[in-house]
Amino acid sequence: MPRPRRAVTQTDVAREAGVSRGLVSLALAGSPLVADATREHIEETAHRLGYRVNRTASSLASGRTGLIGLVLPDLRNPFFDFIADALRAAAREAGFRLLIVVGRAAEDAAEAIDTLVSMRVEGVVLVSSAMSDERIRVLAETIPVCVIGGQSAGGFVDTVRLDERAAARAVVDHLVEAGAQAFLYLAPRPEDDPNAEERGRALAQAAEASGLPFEILTRNPLGAVPLEDEIARAAVALGRVGVVAHNDVVALDASAAIAASGMRVPLVSYDDTYLARLPEFSLTSVEQPAERMSRDAIRFLCERTGRMPLTAAGAAAGAVGTPGGDEEGEGPSMPGRDLIVPPVLAVRASSTALS
Amino acid sequence: MPRPRRAVTQTDVAREAGVSRGLVSLALAGSPLVADATREHIEETAHRLGYRVNRTASSLASGRTGLIGLVLPDLRNPFFDFIADALRAAAREAGFRLLIVVGRAAEDAAEAIDTLVSMRVEGVVLVSSAMSDERIRVLAETIPVCVIGGQSAGGFVDTVRLDERAAARAVVDHLVEAGAQAFLYLAPRPEDDPNAEERGRALAQAAEASGLPFEILTRNPLGAVPLEDEIARAAVALGRVGVVAHNDVVALDASAAIAASGMRVPLVSYDDTYLARLPEFSLTSVEQPAERMSRDAIRFLCERTGRMPLTAAGAAAGAVGTPGGDEEGEGPSMPGRDLIVPPVLAVRASSTALS
DNA sequence: CTGAAAGCGCTTACAG
DNA sequence: CTGAAAGCGCTTACAG
Numbered sequence A, B: 001m002p003r004p005r006r007a008v009t010q011t012d013v014a015r016e017a018g019v020s021r022g023l024v025s026l027a028l029a030g031s032p033l034v035a036d037a038t039r040e041h042i043e044e045t046a047h048r049l050g051y052r053v054n055r056t057a058s059s060l061a062s063g064r065t066g067l068i069g070l071v072l073p074d075l076r077n078p079f080f081d082f083i084a085d086a087l088r089a090a091a092r093e094a095g096f097r098l099l100i101v102v103g104r105a106a107e108d109a110a111e112a113i114d115t116l117v118s119m120r121v122e123g124v125v126l127v128s129s130a131m132s133d134e135r136i137r138v139l140a141e142t143i144p145v146c147v148i149g150g151q152s153a154g155g156f157v158d159t160v161r162l163d164e165r166a167a168a169r170a171v172v173d174h175l176v177e178a179g180a181q182a183f184l185y186l187a188p189r190p191e192d193d194p195n196a197e198e199r200g201r202a203l204a205q206a207a208e209a210s211g212l213p214f215e216i217l218t219r220n221p222l223g224a225v226p227l228e229d230e231i232a233r234a235a236v237a238l239g240r241v242g243v244v245a246h247n248d249v250v251a252l253d254a255s256a257a258i259a260a261s262g263m264r265v266p267l268v269s270y271d272d273t274y275l276a277r278l279p280e281f282s283l284t285s286v287e288q289p290a291e292r293m294s295r296d297a298i299r300f301l302c303e304r305t306g307r308m309p310l311t312a313a314g315a316a317a318g319a320v321g322t323p324g325g326d327e328e329g330e331g332p333s334m335p336g337r338d339l340i341v342p343p344v345l346a347v348r349a350s351s352t353a354l355s
Numbered sequence C, D: 001c002t003g004a005a006a007g008c009g010c011t012t013a014c015a016g
Helices: A009-017 A021-028 A036-049 A055-062 A078-093 A106-118 A132-141 A164-177 A196-210 A227-237 A248-261 A292-304 A312-316 B011-015 B021-028 B038-050 B056-064 B078-093 B106-118 B133-142 B164-177 B198-208 B226-237 B246-263 B290-304 B312-316
Strands: A069-070 A097-102 A124-127 A144-146 A158-162 A180-185 A215-216 A241-245 A267-271 A285-287 A339-341 A343-348 B067-072 B097-102 B123-127 B145-148 B159-162 B182-187 B212-219 B241-245 B267-271 B283-288 B338-340 B342-348
Touching: A009 A021, A009 A036, A036 B078, A055 B056, A055 B078, A069 A078, A069 A106, A078 A097, A078 A124, A078 A267, A078 A292, A097 A106, A097 B078, A097 B106, A106 A124, A106 A132, A124 A292, A132 A144, A132 B312, A158 A164, A158 A292, A164 A196, A164 A241, A164 A267, A164 A285, A164 A343, A180 A196, A180 A227, A180 A248, A196 A215, A215 A227, A227 A241, A227 A248, A227 B312, A241 A248, A248 A267, A248 B011, A248 B246, A292 A339, A312 B283, A339 B338, A343 B133, B011 B021, B021 B038, B067 B078, B067 B106, B078 B097, B078 B123, B078 B246, B078 B267, B078 B290, B097 B106, B097 B338, B106 B133, B133 B145, B145 B290, B159 B290, B164 B198, B164 B241, B164 B267, B164 B283, B164 B342, B182 B198, B182 B226, B182 B246, B198 B212, B212 B226, B226 B241, B226 B246, B241 B246, B246 B267, B290 B338
Parallel strands: A069 A097, A069 A124, A124 A144, A144 A158, A158 A339, A180 A215, A180 A241, A241 A267, A267 A285, B067 B097, B067 B123, B123 B145, B145 B159, B159 B338, B182 B212, B182 B241, B241 B267, B267 B283
Antiparallel strands: A097 B097, A285 A343, B283 B342
């Protein structure tokens, strides 16, 4: 069964079914203007011939692609699995399909985004992007953009992100309950995670509010000094220390170091990915409400395209912002909104099983 | 600076530059037929107007999209980071851009693939797909397909995969050197990884060849029985046991369990992702040569599209299969090829630092 | 080296 | 309820 030289088109289906090309298009799009019998006949014919719509053509004709692009720096952070899945579901609800593109270095990210833009995706979601605010702002003049988990690019771009201050307070409070009298924050290098600095600041503030000492340890992944030595040193210098890991990957390493040292040190991390739930680790972790963030991101995008979500479910989802009303505030040039979502602490053994 | 209502087209550029539309297209495509001065003028104008090619239109006109699709079940397995990056580089070398689409359940995967096919990507790479051989075969009649790391779908589809038997032998030999007198294989549930069974079989064979006992432990991620108890039990039953983890994620859990138990048990895993290199774990792991596998996958795809890679680098890359020669064997209906790549064992502390 | 024209496969008013 | 026609933005022979 050799593959046909040429893909089958609506013209082929129309000829075979004995109707006009336009009618095939209408019928396949499920238009109510087409008689049921006709539609069924056309659908049957299309299926028999193995017809698949050519999106490059339909997009060109309709001016719509029904596509949303997600730009990720890499596929390493397990949080990306979480958010990609939630975004896919949210996009689907609103009638879009999700395309993922990867680029860490600024130039790679730019190429990835260019692919998306030239394909005319209807919106772009940026997660943990290393792009400068300025570049994001320029991009946002071309296409609807929503940033998840980053800074707000000067208020020009819609942003959905964790409430870092509330999260920091929850983490600090929880560690104090677990017996900590000082805090050690295990940070990635800033170039590895654009969020590191803000998280560090929020934690420092929360620690200060609690009156307890706080220290940042920026981890070089190639770790010159063994982590247990660092933790031991901090424990000597600061007293009963509670460890905060920037994310679950960092926390895994910390957890092993703590176990190896035999110290009783409570550990909390961020993201609450599947790694945090590995039974041998059971990390207490700050959950990011990915479903909610994703739905809001898609909604923001829809509002900027000026296109309402296709489904009732999508339309009912949101209440933030001002859907109706102020004409000036809507459409592409509407100012950037900044949505802060509250954290939830998933408490597990890493911070509680110390006795 | 409000976003323009309508994207700027080649027509706009042509008008502004005072040339014909066709010439704009040629110039922007870098055709040598256009005078340098003219090209520069057109390029300058296009840039000034903020022109971006509309791929939906150019693809329709040229019949080419320059796109390759990667289908992943999820973004959890850190190996996917590895392979996606390598594939992107290989695709780039051959003049393609990579689009990633995610779908675990068979129906989600089908929808994801449908997105790709209807966009007219020029080839599809399937990694760890849960799709049945039959469905893969049907897909391959529509579009060039290459499967990385799976079975060969009955010889109808091109496959690139690790030499599981050689890997198993290397693992077993290494563990024996490390003092193991029996093997415990920590497997995921088959529905979580389509590769689990084959790997288990290969390990069982290698163990049998070495005359040492072998046992499979299928891990339920929600782990009813603590892993250290399982390992301890195996050690009692089998003697000095060496543990083989199906991949680095499983190995992390195993490593923690081993550390907690205080046993001296060598541990080896598969994939050699960044997790294996976390300093506190330092897992000995079977490296999958992702760059090579990716280049071969792209080459297979190129051969099936009948389109040679655009660059010399791409054209020079391969030697497997029979590029020239047999007319019957080429093009879309060429039979599936099965490329087996040799493993490399990255040796680290998890199997050597036992004394 | 440049221009005019046809056509890619689809959608979408517009007539009937 | 169905058909004929225009047009989406681009590429690509074909003339000149």
